[in-house]
Amino acid sequence: MQPDEHDAGPARTATIEAFADTIIPGEKRSPGDRAIAGADSTGGAVAAGALELLEQPGGGLAEALDSLFYTLNDHAAGYAAKHGLVLDDDVPAFVALPFEHRTALVRELTAPEHPEKQMWVALALFSNMAFDSAAHISTAEALASRHPGLLTIGYFPPDADGLSRFPQYSYGRVLAPSHPQTTVTGDPA
Amino acid sequence: MTTATESTDVVVIGSGFGGAIAAYHFAAGGARVVVLERGPWLKAEEFEHDYKLGSSYTRVFDFVVGDGMSVLSGNCVGGGSVVYFATMPRAPRFVFERHGSIGRRMWPASISRDNLDPWYDRVAEALPVTRQSWDRVPYAGGLFAAACAHAGRTANPPPAAVDLDECVNCNWMMAGCRFDAKRSLLLNYLPAALAHGAGIRPLHEVQQLTRNDDGGYRVHYRIIDDEDYRILHESGAIDAKLVVLAAGAGATPVILQRSEAALGPMPHAVGRYFSGNGERLNTAVFDEDRVREVLGLSRPGGHAYAAYQIGRGPTVASWDRLDGRLPEYERFSLEQLYFPPGLGTILAQAPGAADPSWFGLPKKEMLRRWQSWLTIFTMSEDDNEGVFGPPPETGNAHRLSMQMLGDGPLRYRPTPNTWRGWSLADAEVKDILERDGLARVAPWTNDLVGAYTVHPLASCRIGDDPATSALDDRHELRGHPGIFVTDGSAVPGALTVNPALTIAALAERAMPGMVRAAQERGVAVRYGAPAPGAGTAARVATAQTA
Numbered sequence: 044m045q046p047d048e049h050d051a052g053p054a055r056t057a058t059i060e061a062f063a064d065t066i067i068p069g070e071k072r073s074p075g076d077r078a079i080a081g082a083d084s085t086g087g088a089v090a091a092g093a094l095e096l097l098e099q100p101g102g103g104l105a106e107a108l109d110s111l112f113y114t115l116n117d118h119a120a121g122y123a124a125k126h127g128l129v130l131d132d133d134v135p136a137f138v139a140l141p142f143e144h145r146t147a148l149v150r151e152l153t154a155p156e157h158p159e160k161q162m163w164v165a166l167a168l169f170s171n172m173a174f175d176s177a178a179h180i181s182t183a184e185a186l187a188s189r190h191p192g193l194l195t196i197g198y199f200p201p202d203a204d205g206l207s208r209f210p211q212y213s214y215g216r217v218l219a220p221s222h223p224q225t226t227v228t229g230d231p232a
Numbered sequence: 233m234t235t236a237t238e239s240t241d242v243v244v245i246g247s248g249f250g251g252a253i254a255a256y257h258f259a260a261g262g263a264r265v266v267v268l269e270r271g272p273w274l275k276a277e278e279f280e281h282d283y284k285l286g287s288s289y290t291r292v293f294d295f296v297v298g299d300g301m302s303v304l305s306g307n308c309v310g311g312g313s314v315v316y317f318a319t320m321p322r323a324p325r326f327v328f329e330r331h332g333s334i335g336r337r338m339w340p341a342s343i344s345r346d347n348l349d350p351w352y353d354r355v356a357e358a359l360p361v362t363r364q365s366w367d368r369v370p371y372a373g374g375l376f377a378a379a380c381a382h383a384g385r386t387a388n389p390p391p392a393a394v395d396l397d398e399c400v401n402c403n404w405m406m407a408g409c410r411f412d413a414k415r416s417l418l419l420n421y422l423p424a425a426l427a428h429g430a431g432i433r434p435l436h437e438v439q440q441l442t443r444n445d446d447g448g449y450r451v452h453y454r455i456i457d458d459e460d461y462r463i464l465h466e467s468g469a470i471d472a473k474l475v476v477l478a479a480g481a482g483a484t485p486v487i488l489q490r491s492e493a494a495l496g497p498m499p500h501a502v503g504r505y506f507s508g509n510g511e512r513l514n515t516a517v518f519d520e521d522r523v524r525e526v527l528g529l530s531r532p533g534g535h536a537y538a539a540y541q542i543g544r545g546p547t548v549a550s551w552d553r554l555d556g557r558l559p560e561y562e563r564f565s566l567e568q569l570y571f572p573p574g575l576g577t578i579l580a581q582a583p584g585a586a587d588p589s590w591f592g593l594p595k596k597e598m599l600r601r602w603q604s605w606l607t608i609f610t611m612s613e614d615d616n617e618g619v620f621g622p623p624p625e626t627g628n629a630h631r632l633s634m635q636m637l638g639d640g641p642l643r644y645r646p647t648p649n650t651w652r653g654w655s656l657a658d659a660e661v662k663d664i665l666e667r668d669g670l671a672r673v674a675p676w677t678n679d680l681v682g683a684y685t686v687h688p689l690a691s692c693r694i695g696d697d698p699a700t701s702a703l704d705d706r707h708e709l710r711g712h713p714g715i716f717v718t719d720g721s722a723v724p725g726a727l728t729v730n731p732a733l734t735i736a737a738l739a740e741r742a743m744p745g746m747v748r749a750a751q752e753r754g755v756a757v758r759y760g761a762p763a764p765g766a767g768t769a770a771r772v773a774t775a776q777t778a
Contacts, residue, residue: 066591067599083596101285101460101634150588155679161297161639164680165632167591168578175573175599176283178290183282196573196602199541206281206410208400209542211532217366219377219387222551228356229363229391231324231554231565231729 055112056094058135062115063093063170065145069191077134080142086191088170096179097169104165111166114159115152122148240264241755243451243472245438245487248311249732250478250719252421253355253739254746258476259428260761261747266470267430268453270437270479270627271308275418279408283574286459289407290635295575296482296628297637300682301508301618301644303482304575307461307635309434311480312720312732313416314408317545318393319567320361320733322352326556326563327727333505333615333647338724340696340705343741351737356391358763359415361733364389368396370543371531372606375518376568377548378527379671383664387550390567390730394544403543403570414544424764437464437627438487441475441715442494447753448473449714454626460634464626473753474714476746478739481506481688481721482640483628485702488692488709490623499710501702502692506618506642508685510564510726512610512654513571515580516665516673517601526668538603545570546609546730553660554728561649564612564657565729566664571607579680580605583672590677606671608661612653613726616690618644644683687731692721694738706745707738714753716746 060078069087071079079089098105112135119136122144123129130139137145152163172178174192177185185193186200201207224232241263244251251267259265272291280287292308293315306312325345332338355361369377369389380387398413405414412419426432435456442450451470457463477484485503492498523529524536531539549567556563571577577599578590585594621641624630629638646654658675665671676684695701698710707722709715718739720731727734747759 067596068593082593087596096285099285103462103632103634103637146588146592149591153588153680165637167680171578171591172574175577178283178285178574181282181284181287185283192599195596196577196599197538198573198602201281206400207402207404207541209402210400212370212401212539212542213368214371214374214378214529214531215367216374218369218374219381219385219548221388222386222554225388225551226322228322229388230322231551 054135055108057138058112058115059094059097059108060089061138061145062149062166063088063173065142065149066167066170067091067174068142077138080145082142085195088174091174091190091192092177092179093170093173096173097166099179102169104169107162111162118148118152237450237469237471239471240266241472241757242474242476242750243268243470244476244478245451246311246478246480246719247309247417247422247432248306248313248478248480248719249417249736250722250739251311251476252417252425253736254476254478254718254743255425255430256421256428256764257743257747257759257761258750258757259425259430261757261759263750263755263757265425265430267425267432268436268438268451269309269432269434270456271306271434272458273309273432273434274408276410276412279404279410281402281404281410285633286635289574292408293406293636294629295637296640297681298640298642298644301642302681302684303640303642303688304684304686305480305482305688309432310417310422314418315406316732317405318414319390319546319730320356320359320393321390321549321729322349323727323729323734324554324556330560330613330725332725334697334700338695340694342705348737348741351741352733354740354763355733355736358420358765359393361391361393363391364547369547370401371537371539372543372570373547373568375523375527375529375537375606376608378529379664379667380550382527383667385550385552385664387548389547390549392547399544401543403541403545403572405545406572420764438479439626440487440491440494442491444471447714449475451475462631462634473755474746474750475716477715477717478719480719481691482642484717484719484721485620485691486623486628486641489620495712497711499698499702501700503620505616505690505693505700506620506644506688507614507616507690507726508618508644508683509687509689509731510610510612510614510650510653510728511685511687512612512657512683513569513579513676514608514610514658514661514673515676516606516608516671517583517598518604518606518671519669520604522669526670540570540603540605543570561613561653562656563728564610564653566657566661567609567611569607569609577602579676579684581674581677583674589674590680606665608665610654610657610661611687611726611728611730612657613728614650614653615647616725617647617650618642618691620691646683687720689720689723689727689731690725692717693724694722695724707742708749714749716742716749718742
């Protein structure tokens with residue numbers, strides 16, 4: 044499918060979602076979901092809010108998403124041709140790639156020698172950040188809405204005032220011999 | 233000059249350890265002092281436990297991606313002390329004898345561990361820094377200690393600048409301490425400097441220096457937007473008889489490079505010899521059953537560990553390889569560490585996974601066990617490989633995000649020497665943690681943002697040799713009298729331990745000489761102020777150490 048420049052919205056969204064889903068895979072939102080490959084059984088980067096984070100003007104990638112969308116699909120078409128894959132043309136090329144091929148392409152794009160590496164690494168960084176820290180919303184809101192990333196990592200929720208405190212924190216005993224030359228101030232000699 | 237420019241005795245650029253210590257002593261000694269800080273000025277009640285972009289968490293530190301090296305540094309009043317983990321060991325004796333990449337002693341002949349110890353004492357008294365006891369070591373530190381002991385190694389709770397009576401072990405210290413438990417500069421040197429009349433101006437980013445006819449300097453700054461650091465507002469300038477440059481090892485050389493057109497040639501070592509303190513990270517994922525069976529650990533609630541989130545950064549280190557008899561580049565310390573989410577998971581590789589191991593399904597599996605993670609921080613001896621390219625138009629980076637994220641001109645290619653240390657450390661970590669099935673461990677990838685450091689050093693360093701050092705042993709910039717550098721950039725090379733106490737001790741040591749230089753420039757100032765809050769700090773430190 045050739046992206047229609049006048050209506051890049053849904054195609055762009057699906058393409059960037061597919062990239063984020065490659066970084067932290069998740070479950071399909073519906074049986075017909077094409078952007079999310081469905082490689083895992085719980086919410087991934089897309090459900091965690093990767094698109095919302097990427098579209099925030101403060102993040103620095105919002106204005107680049109159009110260009111990333113076109114470039115990623117160009118790379119996907121090239122990748123498919125190189126590997127003899129025939130892609131559905133009813134979705135953007137990257138979305139049409141099976142999950143393992145999306146993974147292989149992202150690995151290529153983020154490799155140290157790739158000339159565009161910095162942009163793809165940034166896209167991966169934000170996809171991951173949406174998942175592991177819900178950087179687009181307040182942490183309180185994320186926890187209240189059962190954010191899939193914070194849920195997955197088993198993040199301990201804060202106290203009622205929004206602040207974390209862990210009154211039980213120590214095994215409370217000596218667990219190793221100290222270095223024999225430790226000085227009186229507790230320093231290396 | 234056609235317009236009147238503001239003038240003062242001393243301008244201090246940056247308010248981290250190097251800047252705050254200078255500001256305090258100059259102000260206490262009677263000099264007029266203005267501190268220019270590019271970051272915001274936050275107080276304890278403004279430090280939020282929130283990962284949202286735009287919260288205090290992203291306002292107070294910078295992550296600058298270079299070519300082969302990324303640098304995490306403070307960006308606020310208090311600088312590194314606000315975002316640091318407050319682990320404050322002294323550098324081991326052999327560090328001062330290092331030759332590094334130049335084939336002879338890197339440090340000035342006038343500095344050794346023995347004669348730096350009294351200055352370490354001054355800082356320890358001021359913050360204060362206290363010896364830590366095992367009964368208050370958080371679970372993650374305890375786990376590392378137990379694993380070290382099981383493998384026949386030693387482990388120590390290093391000295392720290394944390395008031396444990398106030399600490400709630402929330403592990404939010406990288407975003408500033410909400411409870412004023414972490415002894416940042418906001419609690420000692422900076423308020424003391426203010427009390428003596430120093431002015432601190434946040435969101436003032438110094439761009440360059442020019443020289444005035446009277447031998448003093450004009451410091452040129454731009455005002456940074458309070459919310460979107462990509463936006464710069466009006467410019468201004470202040471004249472000073474003496475300048476203390478302490479913008480951090482990632483920014484000090486950039487300011488000097490940008491000043492070269494006006495000031496004349498800089499010493500060769502400005503923007504060269506950068507060290508990342510030989511830093512490298514490994515992340516282990518522990519098998520909870522094996523932790524219980526092999527190490528005999530358990531905590532209330534039925535878990536053996538599963539407490540990565542609980543604690544206060546690094547609390548236990550293993551110093552077995554800090555042995556001066558070992559060859560250079562083979563000495564390192566290992567420290568248990570907590571890295572918060574947001575930036576703390578992306579570079580971790582899933583142990584044993586096929587490439588790619590930093591994203592995708594294996595990584596998600598690894599994230600499911602996040603509370604059983606343990607991050608091990610290596611500080612080794614690198615080769616001072618870092619070189620700064622041409623400076624960006626403003627600041628020290630091209631800012632990508634409104635806060636926190638930018639790309640900068642630093643280039644770093646680790647030498648075989650540096651890789652030797654990293655490889656030995658990786659093997660040591662693996663040997664300790666994978667023993668008897670305790671954990672699986674893998675180093676962070678260097679492929680995404682290069683190597684990375686939270687302790688940038690040496691980009692404008694002291695030394696005796698003008699060809700390989702930018703500063704003399706008094707911290708004065710060679711060929712540019714009246715400019716002194718007192719931050720991490722002045723440290724000659726990697727320290728094998730956390731560097732904050734050494735940076736601070738060097739700044740304290742440089743003070744008498746800087747005060748003399750100011751006197752010679754007509755400033756009415758004397759040296760000899762007590763430690764800030766000395767009436768109580770030393771007693772508290774002694775009481776906690778006893």
